[in-house]
Amino acid sequence: GAGVSQTPSNKVTEKGKYVELRCDPISGHTALYWYRQSLGQGPEFLIYFQGTGAADDSGLPNDRFFAVRPEGSVSTLKIQRTERGDSAVYLCASSLTSSSGGELFFGEGSRLTVL
Amino acid sequence: AQSVTQPDIHITVSEGASLELRCNYSYGATPYLFWYVQSPGQGLQLLLKYFSGDTLVQGIKGFEAEFKRSQSSFNLRKPSVHWSDAAEYFCAVGITGTASKLTFGTGTRLQVTL
Numbered sequence: 001g002a003g004v005s006q007t008p009s010n011k012v013t014e015k016g017k018y019v020e021l022r023c024d025p026i027s028g029h030t031a032l033y034w035y036r037q038s039l040g041q042g043p044e045f046l047i048y049f050q051g052t053g054a055a056d057d058s059g060l061p062n063d064r065f066f067a068v069r070p071e072g073s074v075s076t077l078k079i080q081r082t083e084r085g086d087s088a089v090y091l092c093a094s095s096l097t098s099s100s101g102g103e104l105f106f107g108e109g110s111r112l113t114v115l
Numbered sequence: 116a117q118s119v120t121q122p123d124i125h126i127t128v129s130e131g132a133s134l135e136l137r138c139n140y141s142y143g144a145t146p147y148l149f150w151y152v153q154s155p156g157q158g159l160q161l162l163l164k165y166f167s168g169d170t171l172v173q174g175i176k177g178f179e180a181e182f183k184r185s186q187s188s189f190n191l192r193k194p195s196v197h198w199s200d201a202a203e204y205f206c207a208v209g210i211t212g213t214a215s216k217l218t219f220g221t222g223t224r225l226q227v228t229l
Contacts, residue, residue: 004158033216042119042205042219043159056216091159104217106151106158 002026004107006092012113013082021077021110025094032075033104034067035091043091049075050097082114117142117208121220129228130198136191136223138206147209148189149217150180154202162204165189176200201227 005024013019025032031050035043045059049069057067064082069075079086089111093104118141128134140146150162163174170182180191189206203224207217 040221042207042221043217045216045218048216093159103161103164104159106160108156108158 004092004094004105006090006107006110008110009108010111010113012115014115015082015084017082017114019079019082019112021079021090021092021112023075023077023092023094023107025073025075025092026105028096029094029105030072030097031095032069033093033095034075034077035093037089037091037109039088046077046090079112082112084114087112087114117146117210117218119206119208119218119220121204121206121223123223124221125224125226127226127228128196131195134191134193134196134200134225136204136206136225138189138191138220139187140189140206140208141187142208142210145184148180148182149207149209150174150178150189150191151205151207151219152176152202153205153222159205162191196225196227198227198229201225 007022033048034046037043047057047067052069052072064080066078089109091106091109093106095104120139122137148165151159152162153159162178163172163180165172165182173179178193180189182189203222205222206220209217
């Protein structure tokens with residue numbers, strides 16, 4: 001597709017469950033980013049990939065959060081033992097390279113609700 | 116660490132009126148600065164960015180922003196607002212060298228009255 005695609009658009013789960021959120025970046029974009037946006041807040045950086053490797057995962061809040069990008073394209077954000085505080089919109093973005101100066105192209109996000 | 120402050124949570128303007136959204140940043144060196152817009156059901160879209168050079172930058176949809184180092188500000192302006200500009204606007208700062216890892220402000224919601 002033409003833009004960044006994220007699935008699911010909405011996910012409701014119960015506390016303690018495992019969740020996977022998928023991101024399909026723009027074709028040819030080597031850099032991929034995950035951000036989290038809580039209600040009333042701006043997006044907060046979680047992790048970014050350059051190719052297959054996580055170049056910076058300093059924003060991941062704890063070890064329940066993990067992300068992969070095994071073939072350098074699609075990425076999956078994985079959250080184990082979900083907590084109510086994980087409820088947020090998870091945004092994925094891609095850019096041509098990580099040095100392209102902040103020209104991030106964002107998806108519409110995956111809204112996660114933990115009951 | 117860098118930070119961004121958007122002091123106005125919500126602004127209402129009449130269609131055709133001028134607009135200024137405020138943004139102040141904190142960062143030790145010259146930052147990379149951005150404005151993004153988020154409309155309902157759509158992803159964040161880049162309006163404009165400042166890296167260096169001319170401190171007045173032009174963006175899409177008729178927006179412009181001015182970098183003022185002395186005031187640590189990067190305010191967004193538009194001379195005449197259209198109803199379709201109603202959205203949430205985010206200012207963001209990127210660190211030199213890792214410009215794509217952005218720190219966002221909390222956003223300003225713009226309402227346009229007809």
